[in-house]
Amino acid sequence: MREVRERPETKLLLGAAGAFTFVLSAIKLPSVTGSSSHPTGTGLGAVLFRPPVMAFLGTVVLLFQALLLAHGGLTTLGANAFSMAVVGPWAGYAAYRIATRAGAPLLVGVFAAMCLADLATYVTTALQLALAFPDPVSGFLGAATKFLGIFALTQVPLALAEGFLGVLVMRALTQV
């Protein structure tokens, strides 16, 4: 916000970055099973634009997704914004910093960022769902196990795919 006020041109860069994040989540990821899924893209965004910026951009992207694509629905926007726009970017960014601090190559850091941002997003979502719908028999823990189990099936391959995508993108970018 402060940055935007001081330098009006960053508004355009932010607009482009946000539009890119939206478009990124509309790009189909090829998957082994033949079905396709969409990346969250927040890890790459966090590395490129820093997590606080991504928190804002991610929230707007979610709003756009809810209203333009009817993804998820605004009813869960609050929960989604927290998991996708806050937890995802910070987890991804932290993974990136830790990896690069530890002397890992840039590409490894990007892989970790993309992968973990995606995973963290869905783990948070699963926990939120478990909180909202505790299992009548086994309570919160049982519900969490259920939701995490479901997401593990779909999201772990996707998180790995997103990590690889991040590596390919970074490699292409460093060539330019």
Added chain:
Amino acid sequence: MSTGARPTHDDAPLLDPELRDDVRLAAQGVVAGYPGAEPVLRGADLTITAGRRVALLGANGSGKTTILRCLAGSHQPSAGRVLVDGAVLRHDRSGLRRHRQRVQLVLQDPDDQLFSADVTQDVSFGPMNLGLGVDEVRERVDEALDLLGITHLAERPTHQLSFGERKRAATAGAVAMRPAVLLLDEPTAGLDPVGVEEMLAALTRLEDHGTTVLLATHDVDLALAWAHEAAVVQGGTLVQGPADQVLADADLVASARLRRPWVLDVQAALHGRGLLTAGTRPRDFDTLLGALAPPQTGPPPQTGTPPLTTPALTSPPLTTPRPS
């Protein structure tokens, strides 16, 4: 309407693309459009015969690009069919894979087509996907760059290229697939006049390699000078025929938001004034001049006027008869 201008409709049986083995690519009764709107094409026919240049003309938004995308297999018609080498194109993975080795489309905006860091990388994309060996890929890339006259750009980053260079690099990417038919959407738009000539010269080299070329353009003069056949998109259908006949059709040309080529206007005016004997329609300035009386011996009227050179369009031999 002159009767000759709509041959695909009138001489149907003999022109049936399935029965003629020199037909490389054809659209038959293609209906196509985009979700939530009326179809842009409502029964479009187009035939591309080996070695015969086709110019595709039409207004902005008339469906030129849509028919190109149908012919290239990247847009599936909601009705009608596309024939390649006499067989119907199937839109499954193996059908498209085979099709894309026969037919390549170069889109209009080069910026959105170059996605690699440098020219060689971008041009090698197609051959790599064909699963060719490194040497074979390198050979194809070199050949494509050579045909487009951009060997000197091989290692340049794509974002440093000028508009004309990007246009040629994008074309090289399609050429490296060694297609039998090359479809080009507005290959000369935005190029300076010499750039246009260079692009056309590159296309001529491609034809010498056995590729048949169709280009979509707004430039009626270029279409007349370059193409054997013109196909005009109008009201969702196509009118195809010899370029000089189709483009001379005033009603057709006006209804497609085009205008008549200047050579035909000048010829008509000179003929109306008795300065030209009747004959074949000229396709370019050279032919027009040839039909005129030879120059007088006096000095040229303006100092600095060079010997008259025509635009360096390679006009097709006019003697080639249309098969029918």
Added chain:
Amino acid sequence: MSTGARPTHDDAPLLDPELRDDVRLAAQGVVAGYPGAEPVLRGADLTITAGRRVALLGANGSGKTTILRCLAGSHQPSAGRVLVDGAVLRHDRSGLRRHRQRVQLVLQDPDDQLFSADVTQDVSFGPMNLGLGVDEVRERVDEALDLLGITHLAERPTHQLSFGERKRAATAGAVAMRPAVLLLDEPTAGLDPVGVEEMLAALTRLEDHGTTVLLATHDVDLALAWAHEAAVVQGGTLVQGPADQVLADADLVASARLRRPWVLDVQAALHGRGLLTAGTRPRDFDTLLGALAPPQTGPPPQTGTPPLTTPALTSPPLTTPRPS
């Protein structure tokens, strides 16, 4: 070289833009380029006089867009200066603010100027930045849409417009600033022939409102038919003069990767054959026809040939003398 083709160099004292009060905008000795490369412009001069149409021509990458950006104030020359209404343009905030109320540039790619969701919103952006009241803004928007002939698009979302429509919307955005000089980068590129005519008709309406228009183009025929003056970018400098003189200069035209307009080629050929009496150079087909003998009474040679109509370019009055 004909002596008239380089007036800005030869007749220096009388043409000094500072001394003539009909000069609206001028570049003097402009040197400009981009970091890490040789400057594209190395001492470029250009003069825009009230009411006189200028066509700016040159090869791809020759510096056409750069001189436009310098004239518009969005690129600061590393040497030389830009004069507006006789005063030197200063590149500070107030200088630029004043400049933008006098001079507007329409970029080639409309997507580089359209940022709002719908057309009215977008066109209103400039007037709003001038700090005008809502009623005044609305009036200007309506006027601009009307001049461009796109009143029917007022409430349409920007992203649903066709390329030609976006081009006119972007132009309307500049027109709503009511500039004294409007600079257009390739306003007709990518438009079909009727679209070109509509754009030129819109520019004529603007001129009737007192705006002086410069357009950059690759189309030498359009430049000759439309413009009073042509300015050709060549080797980092500009050669400016009456359009028919500059574009007839074979050496200049060839070295700038252009070609001579066909009307001049035809005129020279007819003249060489004694079919035309010497006279002023024709600017378009009408003028060329006028110089020919009247038509014979026989029937026209081809069925379907319409009464000869010229491309609907509004050619400037040829009698306007160049001030010198």
Added chain:
Amino acid sequence: MTGLAVDDAAWAGRWRRRAVGDKAVLSVGLVLAALLLPAWPGTVLVAVGALATAVLGARVPARLMARTLRAPLVFLAIGAITVAVSVSREHGLTVTADSSRRALELFGHGIAGTLALLLLATTTPMVDLLTALRRWRVPDALIEVASLMYRLLFVLLTTVATIREAQANRLGYDGWRTSFRSTGALTAATLVRSWHRARALEEGLAGRGYESAMVTLAPPLRHSPRFVAASLALVALVVVASVLVAGVSS
């Protein structure tokens, strides 16, 4: 041009010119009803009410509503099934009457809420919503960035579609490994293009006097007290009917 179906409907719809506040009263009222009312019959009434208003009142194509609902339906179904199934060490996977009732409730709330929100999404272009948010004191800078995102996303969607088609033409999506490489190149190229776009647009806007604020004329929207009254009446009807029915059945 690459379009988004919901957005296209919002621009073309009959309620385009209605004040955002008016439509928000209706949509938000129904969303709240969907969340707070007992699942039976509240969520069914909300769903029917929202769907009927959208299709019959605002003339949103029924096919569009059906198509748009597909993705949330799948998502909600998976969620509901997960809730229906209980896990415990002793019994393994079990489905109880209670858990299936809760699953149905979740499904009902979810569908009704989604439909109520779709009513707003299919009748109100994003830009109108953003303009309204500006009036409701959301900082200008945020609104402007969001507006730019809206404009640029269509430009970038076109870029993505074109690059993808160019790649597909050259067999870039033939096989998994190739597809992955192509997607990487596509993403990188789109990122670079979006930077260039931002730069170019900045210059284009500077030429039109852009200094710090992106002010434009606001689209003229009509406030209608009758529409608001009818909306409140509909919401009230849904609430009263479901409270009555729920009271009778319990």
